[in-house]
Every structure is written in C-alpha cells, then in structure tokens.
Amino acid sequence: xxxxxxxxxxxxxxxxxxxxxxxxxxxxxxxxxxxxxxxxxxxxxxxxxxxxxxxxxxxxxxxxxxxxxxxxxxxxxxxxxxxxxxxxxxxxxxxxxxxxxxxxxxxxxxxxxxxxxxxxxxxxxxxxxxxxxxxxxxxxxxxxxxxxxxxxxxxxxxxxxxxxxxxxxxxxxxxxx
Numbered sequence: 001x002x003x004x005x006x007x008x009x010x011x012x013x014x015x016x017x018x019x020x021x022x023x024x025x026x027x028x029x030x031x032x033x034x035x036x037x038x039x040x041x042x043x044x045x046x047x048x049x050x051x052x053x054x055x056x057x058x059x060x061x062x063x064x065x066x067x068x069x070x071x072x073x074x075x076x077x078x079x080x081x082x083x084x085x086x087x088x089x090x091x092x093x094x095x096x097x098x099x100x101x102x103x104x105x106x107x108x109x110x111x112x113x114x115x116x117x118x119x120x121x122x123x124x125x126x127x128x129x130x131x132x133x134x135x136x137x138x139x140x141x142x143x144x145x146x147x148x149x150x151x152x153x154x155x156x157x158x159x160x161x162x163x164x165x166x167x168x169x170x171x172x173x174x175x176x177x
Contacts, residue, residue, distance in 0.1 A: 020076070081105075
C-alpha cells in the first residue's frame with residue numbers, strides 16, 4: 001500500500017496556502033490558477049482551517065454574499081482532519097468516505113507539508129490494483145505456456161497469490177477465480 005508521503009511525491013506543486021484576511025475572490029483566483037480545489041488557511045505557521053470549493057458554494061453563493069467582500073476566515077472550515085505522511089492510501093480513502101471529504105491536510109510534527117485530494121488517493125489505489133492485475137496475468141500466461149497440467153496444479157498457487165494480494169486491494173472488492 002502506498003503512503004501519503006509517496007502520494008505527495010507524485011504531486012507537482014508544494015503546499016499552497018492562503019491568509020485568513022484574504023478575500024474569497026483572491027482565494028478562488030489562486031485555486032483556479034493552480035488548478036486545485038482547496039487551500040489551507042494559515043496565519044504564518046499556524047493552521048487555522050481550510051477553504052474548499054464547497055465552502056464557497058455553500059457559504060457565499062447560496063447566501064448571496066460577494067466573494068470580493070467576504071474574507072476567507074468568514075467562510076473557512078475550522079475543523080480540519082489531518083493525516084500523517086505514513087498514513088496509507090486505504091486509510092485515507094476510508095476517512096474521506098466516512099467523513100464525506102475531498103481533501104486531507106498532511107501534517108508532520110514540524111508543520112503542514114501538503115494536501116491530498118480524493119483524486120490523488122483513487123489514482124494511487126487504482127495504480128496498485130493495475131500492478132497486481134498485470135502480475136497475475138503474467139503468472140497465468142506463464143502457466144499456460146507450461147501446459148494444461150501445470151495450469152491445473154497451478155490453480156492452488158493462483159488462489160494463494162490472490163489471497164496474499166488481497167492485502168493490496170481495497171476490502172470493498174472481492175476477486176475470485
């Protein structure tokens with residue numbers, strides 16, 4: 001299983017933040033420019049919250065406020081769920097699904113280091129599944145080349161391999177032969 005640290009290494013941008021006294025309009029411009037959907041709200045090194053596209057749609061648009069007049073601190077989500085770099089992608093997926101979140105902030109003991117999205121986590125999980133499936137296909141092809149008798153006796157080996165690989169495949173899926 002991949003860890004958050006490994007997922008962050010695949011991202012091209014570092015941690016992009018916004019100040020609490022910035023306008024929502026400025027935050028939206030920054031998110032559009034960087035093609036991101038959330039910004040940690042920081043006062044220096046102190047994490048105050050997170051601003052997401054969901055915050056904007058629910059707390060500005062639906063309430064008839066102006067993004068040019070509303071400050072980030074007025075609409076940000078103050079309760080931020082965080083993960084550590086050693087958290088696995090499956091743990092992140094479970095947390096995001098359970099809490100209906102699209103973004104998780106990554107924190108080490110010395111401060112915030114990044115943010116991951118549900119898309120980052122899905123990409124990591126599907127990459128692992130693709131790798132497992134490709135290896136199983138290669139294994140089956142090798143057995144077929146060895147002949148039908150090997151395929152029949154190899155059936156147990158395939159089942160054992162699948163059982164081992166289930167540790168790398170999300171528990172919401174069952175694969176059988």
